[in-house]
Amino acid sequence: KAGVTQTPRYLIKTRGQQVTLSCSPISGHRSVSWYQQTPGQGLQFLFEYFSETQRNKGNFPGRFSGRQFSNSRSEMNVSTLELGDSALYLCASSEASGTVGETQYFGPGTRLLVL
C-alpha cells in the first residue's frame, strides 16, 4: 500500500496570507490527524478527522481549520499567517477500526515558511 502523502512538500508564504495543505491517507484508513512540529514546541496535535467530522481538537487558535472529504482525504487551512506558523505540518492516518493501541502512520510533512 502507498503511504500517507502530503502536498505540497514545501511552501513559502508571507504574513497575512492563507494556506491550504493536503493529505491523502493510506488506502482504507478513515482517521486523519494533523500535527505541527517546530523546534521550540516540538510535535503538537492540531486536530483529528473521522468520517468527515472533527473528532478531536488541540489548543490552536481558530485560524487553524481543517476538513475531511468522503474519500478520507483531508485538508488543513491556516488563515492570516503569522511568522510563528512556520513549521513542519505532519499528517497521520489510522484505520480507526476501534482496535486498542491503533498505530498512526505519518506522512513526510509539508514545510511551511512564513516571511
Place this chain on the structure above:
Amino acid sequence: AQSVSQHNHHVILSEAASLELGCNYSYGGTVNLFWYVQYPGQHLQLLLKYFSGDPLVKGIKGFEAEFIKSKFSFNLRKPSVQWSDTAEYFCAVTNTGFQKLVFGTGTRLLVSP
C-alpha cells in the same frame, strides 16, 4: 493535562554501546504508549508500542521498551547501537480509543562509528 517528559535531549554514543532513553508520562487512566523514530530526512515511523499485556515490548531493529505503571515510565532500550540508529526518538502517549498523540520533546541520538 497529559504530558510526556523525555529527560535526555541529546545523547552521543559509540557503536556497540547500550542505549536507554527515558520517558515519563503524566496521565491517569488507560494509556497507549509509543516510541517513534525520525531518521534524518525521513518520516516519523513507529518503533514499538504498548497497549496491554506483557509490559516488555519488542519493536523493530532490536529496540525494546518496558512499561512500568507504578513509575509512569516507558523507557526505550537497545543493547548495542549502530551508526544507523542516529536519529531523533519521540515518546508519545494517547488514551485508549483516541487518536490524539501527546509527544515528548524528543531525544537526538548520535552514534559515532
